Amino acid sequence: MAALEVSDFAQAVIDRMGECQDARFKQVMSALVKYAHAFMREVDLTPEEWMAGIQFLTETGKKCDDKRQEFILLSDTLGISMLIVALDQARGAKALAGRPGEKPTEATVQGPFFWPGAPQLELGADIGQGYGEPTLYYGRVTDTGGRPVAGCELDVWSGDEHGFYDMQKGNEMHLRAQFRTDQDGNYRFWSIKPTFYPVPGDGPVGRMLDKMGRHLNRPGHMHMMLNAPGHERLITHIFVKDSPYLDSDAVFGVRNSLIVDFPRHPPGRAPDGRVLEQPYYTAHYDFRLVPSA
Amino acid sequence: MAALEVSDFAQAVIDRMGECQDARFKQVMSALVKYAHAFMREVDLTPEEWMAGIQFLTETGKKCDDKRQEFILLSDTLGISMLIVALDQARGAKALAGRPGEKPTEATVQGPFFWPGAPQLELGADIGQGYGEPTLYYGRVTDTGGRPVAGCELDVWSGDEHGFYDMQKGNEMHLRAQFRTDQDGNYRFWSIKPTFYPVPGDGPVGRMLDKMGRHLNRPGHMHMMLNAPGHERLITHIFVKDSPYLDSDAVFGVRNSLIVDFPRHPPGRAPDGRVLEQPYYTAHYDFRLVPSA
Numbered sequence: 310m311a312a313l314e315v316s317d318f319a320q321a322v323i324d325r326m327g328e329c330q331d332a333r334f335k336q337v338m339s340a341l342v343k344y345a346h347a348f349m350r351e352v353d354l355t356p357e358e359w360m361a362g363i364q365f366l367t368e369t370g371k372k373c374d375d376k377r378q379e380f381i382l383l384s385d386t387l388g389i390s391m392l393i394v395a396l397d398q399a400r401g402a403k404a405l406a407g408r409p410g411e412k413p414t415e416a417t418v419q420g421p422f423f424w425p426g427a428p429q430l431e432l433g434a435d436i437g438q439g440y441g442e443p444t445l446y447y448g449r450v451t452d453t454g455g456r457p458v459a460g461c462e463l464d465v466w467s468g469d470e471h472g473f474y475d476m477q478k479g480n481e482m483h484l485r486a487q488f489r490t491d492q493d494g495n496y497r498f499w500s501i502k503p504t505f506y507p508v509p510g511d512g513p514v515g516r517m518l519d520k521m522g523r524h525l526n527r528p529g530h531m532h533m534m535l536n537a538p539g540h541e542r543l544i545t546h547i548f549v550k551d552s553p554y555l556d557s558d559a560v561f562g563v564r565n566s567l568i569v570d571f572p573r574h575p576p577g578r579a580p581d582g583r584v585l586e587q588p589y590y591t592a593h594y595d596f597r598l599v600p601s602a
Numbered sequence: 603m604a605a606l607e608v609s610d611f612a613q614a615v616i617d618r619m620g621e622c623q624d625a626r627f628k629q630v631m632s633a634l635v636k637y638a639h640a641f642m643r644e645v646d647l648t649p650e651e652w653m654a655g656i657q658f659l660t661e662t663g664k665k666c667d668d669k670r671q672e673f674i675l676l677s678d679t680l681g682i683s684m685l686i687v688a689l690d691q692a693r694g695a696k697a698l699a700g701r702p703g704e705k706p707t708e709a710t711v712q713g714p715f716f717w718p719g720a721p722q723l724e725l726g727a728d729i730g731q732g733y734g735e736p737t738l739y740y741g742r743v744t745d746t747g748g749r750p751v752a753g754c755e756l757d758v759w760s761g762d763e764h765g766f767y768d769m770q771k772g773n774e775m776h777l778r779a780q781f782r783t784d785q786d787g788n789y790r791f792w793s794i795k796p797t798f799y800p801v802p803g804d805g806p807v808g809r810m811l812d813k814m815g816r817h818l819n820r821p822g823h824m825h826m827m828l829n830a831p832g833h834e835r836l837i838t839h840i841f842v843k844d845s846p847y848l849d850s851d852a853v854f855g856v857r858n859s860l861i862v863d864f865p866r867h868p869p870g871r872a873p874d875g876r877v878l879e880q881p882y883y884t885a886h887y888d889f890r891l892v893p894s895a
Contacts, residue, residue, distance in 0.1 A: 352630050355689075359686045370660050394649075
């Protein structure tokens, strides 16, 4: 570029915020502009590529409606949603800085299928009847120091044996409920062993993934949200250990610490006393919550 | 972050493109992901801020229609469009690397108001009648070595004396035309002295600019597009030297080399022989085109 210098337009934009009254907004916008320009300079983006980007963003916006959020799907599939989750959990866990042995359960993405107001059921209830293979979920909720968390609200939700969530099929709740841990922090409930399923692939994000050489699938998982007074909220999944796509989750949500064995058992008496006439699975997982700062 | 590490999700996304068949797409997406994640890590973006970003992008997409491109406006007002213009011109000017004295005319943004198929008029024609203050534009088109470019197509367009372009008002062309340079590369035509005007402020980008503490205005300018066989296309403006907002163009399009004196003259005979009964302006600018590689 002997004949023409490419000016520092990023700095010019940042300098234009002298009258900005919101210090945090100014900080975020300054960094956004700095990194966006650095990206385009590094790849020497052409006008045709820029226009393809404009058209992609426009189409992504047009695809959004009450039921579909294509920009969140974009964020998910570019690993951005998981980055935001991890940054948020790291901030919440700063109270543990002086306690190196105390590690909380890792968070992962909430996803688009949380539905507030699920039925509040007794421990041990079965929310999977009429769906896939029965599975007993059980374990204990403690804080990072090992103290039991009694009365912790535990929201659980998953897709059915074909990978479809209730809200994708109609207006009736299925395969979701809210439980409360007992005096010792224990929980247990019956549902199904979840299967893998694809994120929506019929929009611009689907085309992007195809061009990236990627598939659309998420490995099988049970969603869990834990709320207890005096503790940071935890939103996470339990992943099924033998599920396909564990090493290539389309939204990068898998953490090794969340992968759980789902041993299969012959018909008979399950650990909670229930007698089953068909084979069933068990999934054991203990949660560790961060005490609020 | 003693208790939790924030994994390198960016690298995980990049690693997921092993099957990508398009090397350039892979390069661009890898850099995009790298810089997008670096931005969010640097500012430690919160879930609430992330959601505000999702909503902003969605609303920006919804605002786009046949007449309005809010994502281009976003690109313009964040200095990105000018960066793309400058990168493109620098690539086109690489042929000049061995000729340090040869500097082409600087490019700037095309903007949303170019309308192909403007009337082809004789040199000296007046396209400003019935509008603002008459102005004679004249000069010479040469290559960067000083050789005249004869028969160069010169598309010109501007807003009216209130800052409105014809296409904002209806379906009839006004204040735009195509001329051709003569044997010696000279051009001349009459139009008006353009005034400053605001970019559209009634959408999400307008709200963003307001929060950034910025105004919406562009300084007065005449658009020029030059096409000549054997030369790189040049899209640029001539800026009016005494216009407000020259130092704060909402889209960062101003280059010092494009700011031109518009001297005012008393009624009488203009340099091209025309006799005016009212005061008029003149604007002299010589263009230098890059020979094609």
